[in-house]
Amino acid sequence: MALPATRPTAAVPSGAVLSADQLLEIYRYLRLTRTMEERLVALYRQTKVIGGLFRSLGQEGESVASAYALERGRHRDVLSPLIRNLGSLLVMGAQPVEILRQYMAKADSPTRGRELNVHFNDLEKGYLGQISHLGDMIPVMAGIALSFKLRAEPRVGLVYIGDGGTSTGTFHEGLNLAAVQRLPLVVIGEYNHWAYSTPPEKQFAVKDLAEKAKGYGVPSVTVDGNDVFAVYEATRFAVERARRGKGVHFIEVKTYRRKGHAEHDDQHYVPKADLERWAKDNDPIDRYVQRLLTADMVAEADLKDIDERVRVEVDQATDACVDEPLPAAESALPGVYVDPPAADKLWFKVL
Amino acid sequence: MAEVTFLEALRQGLWEEMERDERVFILGEDVGLYGGAFKVTDGFAKRFGESRVIDTPISEAAIVGAAAGAAHMGLRPVAEMQFIDFISCAYDMLTNYVATARYRAGLSTPMVVRGPCGGYVRGGPFHSQNPEAAFLHTPGLKIVYPATVRDAKGLIKASIRDEDPVLYLEHKWLYRRIKEQLPEGEEILTPIGQARIARDGKHLSIISYGATLWKSLEAAEQLEKADGVSVEVLDLRTLLPMDDAAIVATVKKTNKVLIVHEDTRTGGIAGEIAARINEQAFEWLDGPIMRVTAHDVPLPYAPTLEDFVLPQTDDILKAARWLANY
Numbered sequence: 001m002a003l004p005a006t007r008p009t010a011a012v013p014s015g016a017v018l019s020a021d022q023l024l025e026i027y028r029y030l031r032l033t034r035t036m037e038e039r040l041v042a043l044y045r046q047t048k049v050i051g052g053l054f055r056s057l058g059q060e061g062e063s064v065a066s067a068y069a070l071e072r073g074r075h076r077d078v079l080s081p082l083i084r085n086l087g088s089l090l091v092m093g094a095q096p097v098e099i100l101r102q103y104m105a106k107a108d109s110p111t112r113g114r115e116l117n118v119h120f121n122d123l124e125k126g127y128l129g130q131i132s133h134l135g136d137m138i139p140v141m142a143g144i145a146l147s148f149k150l151r152a153e154p155r156v157g158l159v160y161i162g163d164g165g166t167s168t169g170t171f172h173e174g175l176n177l178a179a180v181q182r183l184p185l186v187v188i189g190e191y192n193h194w195a196y197s198t199p200p201e202k203q204f205a206v207k208d209l210a211e212k213a214k215g216y217g218v219p220s221v222t223v224d225g226n227d228v229f230a231v232y233e234a235t236r237f238a239v240e241r242a243r244r245g246k247g248v249h250f251i252e253v254k255t256y257r258r259k260g261h262a263e264h265d266d267q268h269y270v271p272k273a274d275l276e277r278w279a280k281d282n283d284p285i286d287r288y289v290q291r292l293l294t295a296d297m298v299a300e301a302d303l304k305d306i307d308e309r310v311r312v313e314v315d316q317a318t319d320a321c322v323d324e325p326l327p328a329a330e331s332a333l334p335g336v337y338v339d340p341p342a343a344d345k346l347w348f349k350v351l
Numbered sequence: 352m353a354e355v356t357f358l359e360a361l362r363q364g365l366w367e368e369m370e371r372d373e374r375v376f377i378l379g380e381d382v383g384l385y386g387g388a389f390k391v392t393d394g395f396a397k398r399f400g401e402s403r404v405i406d407t408p409i410s411e412a413a414i415v416g417a418a419a420g421a422a423h424m425g426l427r428p429v430a431e432m433q434f435i436d437f438i439s440c441a442y443d444m445l446t447n448y449v450a451t452a453r454y455r456a457g458l459s460t461p462m463v464v465r466g467p468c469g470g471y472v473r474g475g476p477f478h479s480q481n482p483e484a485a486f487l488h489t490p491g492l493k494i495v496y497p498a499t500v501r502d503a504k505g506l507i508k509a510s511i512r513d514e515d516p517v518l519y520l521e522h523k524w525l526y527r528r529i530k531e532q533l534p535e536g537e538e539i540l541t542p543i544g545q546a547r548i549a550r551d552g553k554h555l556s557i558i559s560y561g562a563t564l565w566k567s568l569e570a571a572e573q574l575e576k577a578d579g580v581s582v583e584v585l586d587l588r589t590l591l592p593m594d595d596a597a598i599v600a601t602v603k604k605t606n607k608v609l610i611v612h613e614d615t616r617t618g619g620i621a622g623e624i625a626a627r628i629n630e631q632a633f634e635w636l637d638g639p640i641m642r643v644t645a646h647d648v649p650l651p652y653a654p655t656l657e658d659f660v661l662p663q664t665d666d667i668l669k670a671a672r673w674l675a676n677y
Contacts, residue, residue, distance in 0.1 A: 115456060119455070120456060121457070128423070131447055131448055136444060139416025142420060143416060143418060144421070145420075147420065147421045147426050150376065150402055150426065170443070174416060176408055177407060177417060338515055340544075347630070
């Protein structure tokens with residue numbers, strides 16, 4: 001089925017076509033993201049989530065749609081998600097049980113209890129977890145894109161940066177390096193209006209993040225981040241452009257963080273009316289569903305069926321890992337280096 | 352055999368690894384057609400092409416970050432810091448991203464960050480630093496600091512082949528000052544993590560590395576001549592992981608230790624070495640563990656000031672004599 005003609009701007013005519021199956025698959029990832037986070041909230045309240053819980057409520061659309069524009073599969077495109085890109089991770093093939101184990105610091109989690117939440121990788125599937133130092137993933141993903149360029153592989157890197165993250169030095173160094181090297185890298189700038197409690201006007205003096213990218217000679221576009229189609233199409237255009245050796249592209253997605261920085265944060269600093277407006281009129285999943293049904297692109301029963309299957313999938317994933325053990329204490333020592341294979345055990349531990 | 356300088360040995364090591372392994376590439380400021388500020392990569396761009404010898408913007412964090420990303424994908428980047436002083440601009444990237452990658456996320460990051468360090472060259476506060484102590488405290492990094500021509504070559508080759516990120520510190524005072532006969536056609540590899548006895552002795556041990564190794568050797572020679580004191584000199588070569596066995600062995604042999612380094616005193620590596628000796632060989636000591644280091648000031652420019660601040664052969668000689676008589 002052809003994509004309806006609702007392109008975000010004339011600058012991104014990708015000509016992309018999504019089949020009904022793909023439209024449903026996108027819907028499944030959107031629903032899976034939101035259902036997973038709702039489950040994580042329940043586990044958090046039961047104190048089973050060990051650390052903080054970070055929601056992407058209201059941002060699922062841009063996460064899923066941008067990742068969906070990549071070529072996925074073993075040794076294809078690579079993305080680096082941020083804390084509010086659970087949807088991107090799921091699209092790239094991360095499994096719900098892996099994410100649940102990460103949050104609960106289980107021994108069998110992808111990082112064996114060493115790292116938090118979505119900070120984990122599978123480079124074969126194509127995702128590289130962030131570290132907490134915002135901006136650092138821009139140079140690192142530039143390096144991954146550099147490896148594609150040096151080996152003449154038709155692969156693309158994609159990396160996310162928040163509005164606050166664009167204030168870091170590494171963002172600017174990385175974007176500039178990628179620009180002068182014409183690396184196959186797509187940068188998604190997520191303008192979600194809040195960097196913890198800091199609003200955009202205290203973060204930068206430009207109106208749009210896209211202006212920053214233009215300063216480095218990087219083509220950039222601003223799209224409605226809660227319009228799944230717009231984000232998909234803009235990303236698809238940028239990704240294929242990068243794949244053709246045309247260099248970096250920056251996509252600014254305007255969206256809204258509808259939860260606090262993390263679950264502990266009551267976001268008292270956010271105007272209630274704004275939250276209500278974004279929830280009521282501009283929820284990315286609601287908008288997507290409305291669009292699909294209005295244009296008669298899918299059947300409502302198919303969506304209901306997906307809701308049910310996602311619920312079962314998340315239930316099963318939870319049951320599979322919720323009672324699993326935490327890592328054994330001494331498993332903290334190996335793996336700092338290949339050689340030596342384990343850190344020294346300190347003398348007072350063996351008294 | 353051919354007589355080569357420290358710099359030439361380093362250059363040969365890099366060249367040989369580039370020839371041997373097409374995954375190896377270099378990135379840094381002015382490393383390409385210009386050949387690097389000290390000409391370490393002179394001729395490399397012509398031989399290997401500008402795609403393997405990449406001139407970058409002045410962006411140390413991006414240089415190190417991009418090297419890490421490329422290393423994750425199976426390449427073997429060698430990132431040059433034009434002067435090692437500028438590595439502080441990449442401190443976050445090295446300590447938070449690179450060093451933790453294997454442990455926190457199972458990521459392989461085989462990469463080398465190298466650059467000219469050290470004083471005695473009138474470089475002032477920002478072209479003379481020794482940054483090893485800032486990184487010694489970071490599990491996940493390895494730090495090598497060759498003092499000899501042979502090790503300059505052997506350690507750069509070993510660093511490039513290592514599966515973990517290595518910080519390779521090359522003292523610019525040694526670049527063209529020391530020469531050594533190196534066999535042609537023989538592969539020189541210096542194992543990371545192994546110190547070396549640079550001079551055998553019985554009465555006192557000096558533990559050092561880098562440029563002060565040579566000043567320690569001079570002092571040892573003079574002390575032997577003047578006082579008949581037999582001084583052993585241990586060249587650490589690798590600072591992280593530290594070769595505890597070699598340190599403890601020399602302590603047990605001579606029972607007195609003087610630690611000499613060019614870096615400032617407080618929080619310097621000598622303190623860590625002293626603590627390890629205390630933990631592992633306390634009962635073998637016949638005197639206090641003493642240090643000769645730079646004064647705790649930023650390194651000044653004027654020759655009179657720099658010479659006073661940095662450890663000199665005469666300082667080491669006096670300290671060693673004091674300890675020998677203890």
